[in-house]
Amino acid sequence: MPWLKKTYGWFERRIQLEGPVMEAxxxxxxxxxxxxxxxxxxxxxxxxxxxxxxxxxxxxxxxxxxxxxxxxxxxxxxxxxxxxxxxxxxxxxxxxxxxxxxxxxxxxxxxxxxxxxxxxxxxxxxxxxxxxxxxxxxxxxxxxxxxxxxxxxxxxxxxxxxxxxxxxxxxxxxxxxxxxxxxxxxxxxxxxxxxxxxxxxxxxxxxxxxxxxxxxxxxxxxxxxxxxxxxxxxxxxxxxxxxxxxxxxxxxxxxxxxxxxxxxxxxxxxxxxxxxxxxxxxxxxxxxxxxxxxxxxxxxxxxxxxxxxxxxxxxxxxxxxxxxxxxxxxxxxxxxxxxxxxxxxxxxxxxxxxxxxxxxxxxTYTPWSPQMDAWSGYALPQKLIHSETPLERQGAVVFQDKQCRNCHIIGGTGGQRGPALDTVATRLTEDQLVRQVIQGGGNMPAYGKNLSPAEVTALVRFLETLKPAGQPAAVDASQQAQAVSAKP
Structure with missing residues (x-):
């Protein structure tokens, strides 16, 4: 087609791409x-x-x-x-x-x-x-x-x-x-x-x-x-x-x-x-x-x-x-x-x-790596639950059912993936415990989708009992300061 050849020649004389393209x-x-x-x-x-x-x-x-x-x-x-x-x-x-x-x-x-x-x-x-x-x-x-x-x-x-x-x-x-x-x-x-x-x-x-x-x-x-x-x-x-x-x-x-x-x-x-x-x-x-x-x-x-x-x-x-x-x-x-x-x-x-x-x-199936040093089928030590309220005992049941001891030591036995929980109530306040259970953090996965609100409440009540006898629980320093400033 002569017109197509002429059109190609018109562009080629001005752009001169044929040489580099053929070389490549x-x-x-x-x-x-x-x-x-x-x-x-x-x-x-x-x-x-x-x-x-x-x-x-x-x-x-x-x-x-x-x-x-x-x-x-x-x-x-x-x-x-x-x-x-x-x-x-x-x-x-x-x-x-x-x-x-x-x-x-x-x-x-x-x-x-x-x-x-x-x-x-x-x-x-x-x-x-x-x-x-x-x-x-x-x-x-x-x-x-x-x-x-x-x-x-x-x-x-x-x-x-x-x-x-x-x-x-x-x-x-x-x-x-x-x-x-x-x-x-x-x-x-x-x-x-x-x-x-x-x-x-x-x-x-x-x-x-x-x-x-x-x-x-x-x-x-x-x-x-x-x-x-x-x-x-x-x-x-x-x-x-x-x-x-x-x-x-x-x-x-x-x-x-x-x-x-x-x-x-x-x-x-x-x-x-x-x-x-x-x-x-x-x-x-x-x-x-x-x-x-x-x-x-x-x-x-x-x-x-x-x-x-x-x-x-x-x-x-x-x-x-x-x-x-x-x-x-x-x-x-x-x-x-x-x-x-x-x-x-x-x-x-x-x-x-x-x-x-x-x-x-x-x-694809697990974001964390528990160390299976403890079997959650073993009963919790009796000293941890013998004098607790019904809600706290229910929290101990949740703790047992969710196999928390696969990653946490409590009462001397448990995994080492997470920190020991025997004194957790002296380190974390109630709000911090709730947040940690629901949202996770560090190597701990979030359990917000796996626990009902009632189970979270019971579990946190149980965790709040884990502290040495006579030692006070952790408190929110900002709330303490507000309480002091509110006094006449």
């Missing part, structure tokens, strides 16, 4: 890299494009307001045609993208593709992984339901533990001292503008370096990477045993990306969108919020740690992990690539994968 499409790659092992990077980019498209469509309806966000998501779910499917595609696309990026990073690590001259390519990939996780976390906040509200509160609590800058960091994160409409506006800006913009920049840099440095050659045992000779050896390999990226390698990328998109669509159609759950309400403390799937492992790790170790872990472990990933190509930029010659690398990868899977599985 036909650049030679080692024949053995046209493999199914090398399709995860392109699949991650395909999922990123899916997130951008569905995110833009959602932003046309979503209202980033504390009073309207929840209702706008319900409008998408129940009122707009296929709105629920659009939300489901975005949500499941996020899950698949995190999974594919993690698999891609594992494959790059296992194949030694972070070695010279691809050190900066790996570092850019680490930042893309962190940005992907940031998109996932901010996306959970966008639901602004009860789980998102309290999950954000936990995140702010963790941020507040940073020495020196904890307070200002929380104010920057929340837009003030509390979670409010300003908080949602800030996270909306992060989720829609700042993090995606950074992801586009790092993705562009990542692709540019892949095109210029070439796709990592297959890690053959005995093929050692040396900075002085690798570039020449790679050029010789692509010259003698290379194939053009299009079509020899591209068709597998296209096929796998299409399969991933189909899997996202099937999950979206079958399982539907995530939430939103109940409306955010800070007065409802009978909740046990859990993060989305990709952060469940961290939830379980923190639950298993002793309270004294939580702050050091959340402040030190992530920093050490990120530093190790960034430093890896700088300290191990030469040597063998083949996993057959790198048993330590294989062991590290297997250990991380098994640990992640184990903690994720644990987090």
């Amino acid at each position: 499409a036909l650049h030679p790659v080692p024949r053995n890299t046209a493999s199914w092992w090398y399709v995860f990077g392109s699949a991650a980019m395909t999922l990123l494009m899916l997130q951008f498209v569905t995110g833009i469509l959602l932003a046309m309806v979503y209202v980033p307001s504390g009073s309207e966000a929840w209702s706008s998501l319900n409008q998408l779910n129940h009122q707009l045609t296929l709105g629920w499917f659009l939300r489901a595609m975005h949500g499941w696309g996020s899950n698949f993208m995190v999974a594919v990026v993690l698999i891609h990073m594992a494959q790059v690590f296992l194949f030694g593709a972070y070695k010279f001259p691809r050190e900066l390519t790996w570092i850019a990939g680490v930042f893309l992984l962190l940005l992907t996780l940031g998109m996932a976390f901010t996306g959970q906040v966008m639901r602004f339901d009860q789980d998102a509200y309290w999950g954000l509160g936990i995140g702010a609590s963790i941020a507040s533990r940073v020495p020196l800058i904890g307070g200002p960091l929380v104010n920057l994160m929340l837009g003030g001292p509390t979670i409010s409409g300003a908080t949602l506006s800030r996270f909306f800006a992060l989720h829609v503008f700042i993090v995606p913009g950074a992801m586009l920049a790092f993705t562009g840099l990542h692709l540019w370096m892949v095109l210029k440095l070439g796709i990592n050659d297959w890690p053959m045992p005995g093929r050692v990477v040396r900075r002085s000779t690798y570039t020449q050896e790679y050029e010789e390999l692509t010259h003698t045993d290379g194939v053009p990226f299009v079509p020899d390698a591209l068709w597998k990328d296209l096929f796998f990306s299409a399969a991933i998109l189909a899997a996202v669509a099937v999950c979206a159609a079958v399982f539907g969108p995530y939430g939103p759950g109940g409306q955010p309400d800070p007065t409802i403390i009978q909740t046990a919020p859990k993060p989305d799937f990709f952060f469940l492992w961290l939830y379980a790790v923190l639950s298993y740690l002793p309270p004294s170790m939580e702050t050091p872990f959340v402040l030190i472990a992530p920093v050490l992990g990120i530093v190790a990933l960034l430093a890896l190509p700088l300290v191990a930029g030469e040597g063998e690539k083949s996993w057959h010659r790198r048993p330590v690398a294989v062991l590290v990868l297997v250990t991380v994968a098994v640990s992640w899977a184990t903690f994720t599985k644990l987090a």
Whole structure:
């Protein structure tokens, strides 16, 4: 069609894209890299494009307001045609993208593709992984339901533990001292503008370096990477045993990306969108919020740690992990690539994968780890209940039925997960006991959904009797001061 050819020529003379596009499409790659092992990077980019498209469509309806966000998501779910499917595609696309990026990073690590001259390519990939996780976390906040509200509160609590800058960091994160409409506006800006913009920049840099440095050659045992000779050896390999990226390698990328998109669509159609759950309400403390799937492992790790170790872990472990990933190509930029010659690398990868899977599985059904040093079938010591009122005795029955001694020592026997309770009435007031039972805290889960108000009252009455003879119970110092000031 002459008119189409003329139109193409008119644009090409002014834009001149044909040369760079043909160079990128036909650049030679080692024949053995046209493999199914090398399709995860392109699949991650395909999922990123899916997130951008569905995110833009959602932003046309979503209202980033504390009073309207929840209702706008319900409008998408129940009122707009296929709105629920659009939300489901975005949500499941996020899950698949995190999974594919993690698999891609594992494959790059296992194949030694972070070695010279691809050190900066790996570092850019680490930042893309962190940005992907940031998109996932901010996306959970966008639901602004009860789980998102309290999950954000936990995140702010963790941020507040940073020495020196904890307070200002929380104010920057929340837009003030509390979670409010300003908080949602800030996270909306992060989720829609700042993090995606950074992801586009790092993705562009990542692709540019892949095109210029070439796709990592297959890690053959005995093929050692040396900075002085690798570039020449790679050029010789692509010259003698290379194939053009299009079509020899591209068709597998296209096929796998299409399969991933189909899997996202099937999950979206079958399982539907995530939430939103109940409306955010800070007065409802009978909740046990859990993060989305990709952060469940961290939830379980923190639950298993002793309270004294939580702050050091959340402040030190992530920093050490990120530093190790960034430093890896700088300290191990030469040597063998083949996993057959790198048993330590294989062991590290297997250990991380098994640990992640184990903690994720644990987090799906228990947020805490009782030490079964005591069997709750044993009767409570008689000295603890022989002179109590009927309500206090009923509380002892609740204490027994709920197996509290699996985690707490009382009367000399019990687990060591939580503190001993023989003197708990001297440490906590009635209000504090009620709060601890209902809301939990530290390593203790919230029992607000598992106990009726009558059971809570009875249990707290029993706990108030647990103090040494003759020693006064704990009192609220502020109430004491008010009573003293009220006296004439």
